Amino acid sequence: MSASEDVPETWGVVINETGLNFATPGAAEFWNVRRRGVETSGQLVVLEAGAMGDTVRIGPCTRPDAEFMRDHLIGKGAAKAHVQVRRIPQGTRT
Numbered sequence: 001m002s003a004s005e006d007v008p009e010t011w012g013v014v015i016n017e018t019g020l021n022f023a024t025p026g027a028a029e030f031w032n033v034r035r036r037g038v039e040t041s042g043q044l045v046v047l048e049a050g051a052m053g054d055t056v057r058i059g060p061c062t063r064p065d066a067e068f069m070r071d072h073l074i075g076k077g078a079a080k081a082h083v084q085v086r087r088i089p090q091g092t093r094t
Contacts, residue, residue, distance in 0.1 A: 010088045011066040012045075012059025015073070018052045019082035027078035028053075060088050 020028035038044045038058055048055040058069060066085045073083045 009063070010060035011063045012057040012061065012086055012088050013066050013069045013073075014047065014055065014057050014084045014086050016082040017054050017056065018050055020078055021053045023079055023082065024077045027073055027076045027082075030076045031073060031078075057086070057088070063087075 015031065017028070017031070020031055035044070035056075043058055043060075045057045045059075046054050047057055059066065061069075063085065070083050070085050074080060
């Protein structure tokens with residue numbers, strides 16, 4: 001088994017807040033209320049800052065957990081294009 005096989009894959013949920021704010025205000029309101037808690041947990045990384053909303057990643061987590069978070073936001077009305085599960089490359093700041 002190589003060293004890369006020993007390291008478990010980590011996943012995150014990438015949220016396009018600008019898209020949420022304009023396309024799905026209900027989902028945006030739900031997320032904005034919860035964002036502060038995710039920020040203080042240390043699991044939120046701002047990938048790109050924007051005037052109307054950031055692109056952020058929640059993680060690291062397992063793929064099933066990331067899919068659950070994504071599906072929960074989609075259930076609140078978020079478009080699939082604005083909430084995506086992505087693998088976090090090894091060595092990436094979390």
